[in-house]
Amino acid sequence: MAFASRIRSSLPLVTKILKSDSVSAAANGSIAHRSVLCPTFINSEPSRNFSTAQGKKEVKVKVPLVLFGGSGNYASALYIAAVKANTLEKVESEIFAIVEAMKKSPTFSQFTKDLSVPADTRVKAINEITAEAKFSEITKNFLGMIIASF
Template identity: 35%
Template sequence: MASRFTRLTTVVPQLTRGYAAAANPKAPLALFGLDGRYATALYIAAARQNALDAVEKDLKSFESIVSKDKALGSFLENPTISLKEKKESIRSLLAKSGKAHNLTENFFETLAENGRLPQTSKVIESYGELMSAHRNELPLVITSAKELDKSTLNKIVDSLQKSPLAEGKKLLVSNKVKTDILGGLLVEIGDKSIDLTVSSKLNKLNKLVTGKS
């Protein structure tokens, strides 16, 4: 089991031969935990093969298929089902969206052999974080009581893009609607947050009035 995972991180394929810059790639972000280690290993192996985008596409397709079929997800995570059956199912799933990259196939076999399929979603999410860092992207989530119109959203994004909070990175914008904030905005940019919601202000006022901390 360990040997397959080791090969995943050390194989230097034909696509990277002659390219010194790709010989010893490094992850653009330090991730921790089991999912972080697997995602980092896959990222480095994919970087060596110039296959970062291809692997990301495979992972997104796989995640999309499994997320729509809860029974399938349970099947893959069931410890009583044989490794052979799981491998065959994974190959079939990957084939649904076309020919998957060999690294992707090898990666999922590694997860299956090591009994780590339940970690699949977290690993895919971690790989996505690495790809965002690779593309110099920074997630920006703006939560509002109702969907913001395009003009308002653009003004907020433009203002934040020019601020030090953006760190000079490209902002990946999403607008979430959460009615219980009552009004105002909750801005989450990278690992920072700015709470300008009405509900937050009311909570602070209530604590001030009641004397509760």
């Protein structure tokens, strides 16, 4: 504890010595050896890391209807992804098409919900169906994730 306070009290003195040393070294023309020993005290302005370009700002998307629970989180994530990709209408129509296909075909509906079928098989089938129907990547990824997680 005492050693730490001694170091803190001697820091201003060390700084003063180094600054006076840089003035006398500048008069002699030998700043090169000082920059190797203590680069922060010699011309620190160019060594600052200022940003030259601003990063791309991410647009905050607000969900129109806040849903809760697991299905609400999935629905919100799908909505945000579709809005960011500017394909909201296409994703909506693709989801409606899948829902209608499940209503029309009880076999397809049972296949997607049947946990006795391995998840890999269900995901592979959904990927083939969505590729055949030329669904967007957002819808393909969403359906694959939903099928794999249940």
